[in-house]
Amino acid sequence: MTIPRRILFVASYLWLPVLLITWWWIASASSTSTFFPPLSTILSETGRLWIFDHAVNDLVPSLFNLAIGYVLAVVVGIGLGSVLWRFRRAAVAAHPVVYFLYVLPAPALLPVFMLAFGLGMTMKVAIVFLSCLWPVLLNTLDGMRATDDIKLDVAKTLNLSVLQKLRIVVLPAASPQIAAGMRTALAFGIVLMVVSEMVASTEGIGYFILLSQQTFAVTNMWTGILVLAIVGSLLNILFVLGERRVLKWHYQSTLMNNAR
């Protein structure tokens, strides 16, 4: 008897994750180690703590800060990138400074932001904003600069104004790279959201995890890690789905070019 191909296909993706989780479940079931509580306990505690008590008190404020900082960074990054695209000399002059701020690990600036904005929400939004800004800005600029010269020539012959050229030609041409920058920015933003809460806060999921560790509430810590891991993965999946939808035209045209 042969196993149907379809089942084999699905099984090839699932066997390892299932094995790993089963192994974790069995190995930790009778665990007496303080650091590794049984998986069943972690899961039941996650349900008890995060539906919906801590989700409302810790997770929602964290995601709120992330959302504001991230959206602001995307808007400003694309806007500023467009301005710098238009004024080439300004872009050249600004590049070393922007590049320095991009390679400077943003968490190093956290103390500065704490001094400037205190420990409240403003500080957290600001540090998320700053860390997300540079990848969006640099990718926007690079993407716009790489616009096909032929397209720009066509725009010229059609007598498009700068704004029209930006909206109709340059922005769409740069959008795959802008999306790449936005994806990097999202990863940075999540890290900075959590770090800002760990270093300077009394609320948020980062604070919850670190406090649990410091008070040796190990099971609580595990639930926090689990929730954060799931939220991180979900945000990433949502981003990729959204990107595919928005850039559908781009992927289709590259596919056609490749198939040619």
Next chain:
Amino acid sequence: MLRRKFGDTPLKWTGVGILLLIWLVFGAVPDQTSIPTLPATIQALFGELGDPNYWGAIGDTLQTWFVSLVIGSVVGITLGILAGLNVWMERSIAAPVEFFKTIPIIAVLPLGILVLGTGPSMRMTLVAFAVTWPLLVQTLYGVRSIDPMIRDSARSIGVGPVRTFFSVVLPSASPFIATGVRVAAAMALVITIVIELVAGGSGLGVEISNAALSGGTALPTMYALILTTGLVGMLLTGIIGAVERRLLAWHTTYRSIEVAA
């Protein structure tokens, strides 16, 4: 005239100059609690340059960065190649890899502190873990991107599997791997600094947070340390880029891949 002779360099320095000028003017405003004056910062930087602790902190950060990057690269590239050569392997690890890749490593940090303490081994384990997954995926793409024509030609002229690996698979995948290493290097530095800031121990992140905790008088020192961190970042990025260009200068598609990355 000037531009033809020197290219964009004068314009770049003008940008840096304007920023420093702004700092000089606005930093001189009294009652600054978050921004020190430029001269004080420069003085603090020179003070630090003579301090062995300063160089020790840089050394610690660089050590964590380097060891983690090497471990992460070896594991990530090896697994990536295996997954690229074997569909079964690729499918098996796809879900776990996607999951590990998107976990913010900072979430695991408290667990790391509990189990491994705050020493170098904890830092290296976490940073290496974090950089392994993007490198693995990048390597996998690289191995997958091999031109089937080249692979089939190698097979039809009777090149064995080992030689195919070294003279077809590895060279084709190398630009992707290089991009992966470049990204991983930047990531490793950020994560190293984050861990030092949150967990303590030793390194530039620890020095920055110590300076921040010592209050107003240490403000210029804190800025000097932050500037140092940025310079270290620039230096490492520069070195990795130079090595990459040197090693891969022969690769024809190199430029286009660099743009795409």
